[in-house]
Amino acid sequence: MSLPGLEVVRALAPVPDAWLVGGSVRDLMLGRDVVDVDLVVAEDPARAARSLARAAGGAPFPLSDRHGAWRVVRDGRTVDISRSHGPVADDLGRRDFTINAMAVPLAGGDVIDPHGGRADLEAGRLRAVSDQVFADDPLRLLRLARLAHELGFAVDPEAERLARRDAHLADRPSGERVLTEVRRLLEPNHPEEGIRLLDRLGVLDVVLPEMAAMRGVGQSAFHHLDVFDHTLKVLDAAADVAAHPGHYLRDAAAPVEAALTAEVGNGFTGRTGLRLAALFHDIEKPATRTVSGEGRVGFMGHDRLGADTAARVLERWRASHALIRFCRVLVAEHLRLGFMVRERPFDRRTAYGYLQATAPHAYESIVLSLADRLATRGVRARQAYVRAHAQAAVEMIHLVQELESEEREPLLRGDEIARLAGVRGPRIGELVARLAEEQAAGTVTTREEAIALVRG
Numbered sequence: 266m267s268l269p270g271l272e273v274v275r276a277l278a279p280v281p282d283a284w285l286v287g288g289s290v291r292d293l294m295l296g297r298d299v300v301d302v303d304l305v306v307a308e309d310p311a312r313a314a315r316s317l318a319r320a321a322g323g324a325p326f327p328l329s330d331r332h333g334a335w336r337v338v339r340d341g342r343t344v345d346i347s348r349s350h351g352p353v354a355d356d357l358g359r360r361d362f363t364i365n366a367m368a369v370p371l372a373g374g375d376v377i378d379p380h381g382g383r384a385d386l387e388a389g390r391l392r393a394v395s396d397q398v399f400a401d402d403p404l405r406l407l408r409l410a411r412l413a414h415e416l417g418f419a420v421d422p423e424a425e426r427l428a429r430r431d432a433h434l435a436d437r438p439s440g441e442r443v444l445t446e447v448r449r450l451l452e453p454n455h456p457e458e459g460i461r462l463l464d465r466l467g468v469l470d471v472v473l474p475e476m477a478a479m480r481g482v483g484q485s486a487f488h489h490l491d492v493f494d495h496t497l498k499v500l501d502a503a504a505d506v507a508a509h510p511g512h513y514l515r516d517a518a519a520p521v522e523a524a525l526t527a528e529v530g531n532g533f534t535g536r537t538g539l540r541l542a543a544l545f546h547d548i549e550k551p552a553t554r555t556v557s558g559e560g561r562v563g564f565m566g567h568d569r570l571g572a573d574t575a576a577r578v579l580e581r582w583r584a585s586h587a588l589i590r591f592c593r594v595l596v597a598e599h600l601r602l603g604f605m606v607r608e609r610p611f612d613r614r615t616a617y618g619y620l621q622a623t624a625p626h627a628y629e630s631i632v633l634s635l636a637d638r639l640a641t642r643g644v645r646a647r648q649a650y651v652r653a654h655a656q657a658a659v660e661m662i663h664l665v666q667e668l669e670s671e672e673r674e675p676l677l678r679g680d681e682i683a684r685l686a687g688v689r690g691p692r693i694g695e696l697v698a699r700l701a702e703e704q705a706a707g708t709v710t711t712r713e714e715a716i717a718l719v720r721g
Contacts, residue, residue: 268293278302278344286368302344310335310346354379361405363392392421403434406468407446414459432467440583451540457501478551485562486645492550500543503636507536517662524628530588542595545575572597598623602634606657614706616664676715686719
């Protein structure tokens with residue numbers, strides 16, 4: 266008897282004599298949409314992939330030199346094809362978790378379930394196929410936490426024991442594979458829970474050792490948590506603000522929603538990238554902590570140093586320049602709006618300065634700043650501070666949106682400024698920037714005023 270939904274997969278990937286395996290079978294059993302189709306064939310996977318592309322459309326390309334797997338991308342979905350190594354049941358024995366170790370003929374038929382995956386699905390349990398699953402592929406250490414978080418499943422005690430035993434291997438996979446798993450771990454609701462599970466398994470300190478120093482680092486009286494737990498609360502708050510901008514930002518939500526939906530690199534949307542930046546935002550607090558003679562705790566420069574550290578981590582994970590720039594901006598500027606709250610009401614000059622500092626991610630930067638405030642609830646923190654910060658966020662969004670919507674042609678070109686002011690080198694750039702600011706502020710509106718400014 267065929268699984269419900271199998272005909273949809275068959276229409277997407279009409280590969281003769283193939284077996285549907287792994288997460289594809291799991292998702293069909295759970296009634297989830299199958300986005301990534303995983304097939305096993307007895308023939309050459311390259312031939313099967315090219316035949317599929319010719320018959321049904323799509324772009325075929327090799328996926329793995331080691332395993333000889335091929336991928337065909339069709340209408341935003343992927344079809345991965347690999348060669349079986351003997352009976353299908355033997356292949357299933359080399360997979361990671363029992364819920365991923367089931368197979369069904371693509372043409373229809375009974376499900377092969379040699380490891381009790383169906384029972385584990387029904388129990389909501391993640392169980393390892395063997396005691397070598399993590400040694401065979403250490404990326405499975407991250408996948409265990411990701412699947413448990415994504416599916417809402419419990420980790421079997423023996424699987425947890427094996428993960429903790431092999432956690433030291435977690436930094437062996439390529440950076441690209443680690444980054445993909447981190448992204449998928451952060452995507453579901455309540456990402457704090459996913460990171461805490463990764464920590465419980467002993468994997469977090471291996472793939473992101475920079476976070477280990479955060480534990481036990483006390484903060485000022487405005488904070489009720491150490492740096493580590495505060496970071497995870499900011500992560501949770503950032504996810505909630507991004508998921509419900511209309512609640513937190515009222516009539517200023519529209520441009521924020523648009524920014525959070527756009528891709529910022531490596532498959533991260535602004536919404537998921539914001540969660541990644543939240544993980545990094547206080548990462549250099551342990552290294553910058555000071556205590557004054559009066560007992561005041563400070564972290565001078567942790568924002569700028571943290572931006573550099575975030576960039577190094579993302580370079581280790583082979584992230585794109587776009588994603589690195591995104592996180593660098595958000596981490597470096599996460600304090601800016603909070604320091605400006607007392608300057609309200611903001612004027613156009615202030616908003617222009619904020620936009621220049623946080624471009625092209627001003628809206629996401631505002632969300633991270635608000636999330637940081639929401640997670641700060643020490644004995645000296647007051648609810649009024651949260652309210653004022655939220656009002657400042659709304660006010661800044663409106664002004665930034667206004668500035669972005671305007672088309673302001675420079676009143677003077679750089680070469681004109683050089684000639685009129687008699688300057689050269691970096692001074693030209695300084696005057697260009699100053700003129701742009703005055704135009705945005707509305708204090709310089711004519712060419713004559715611009716000439717007077719640069720000559721003054």
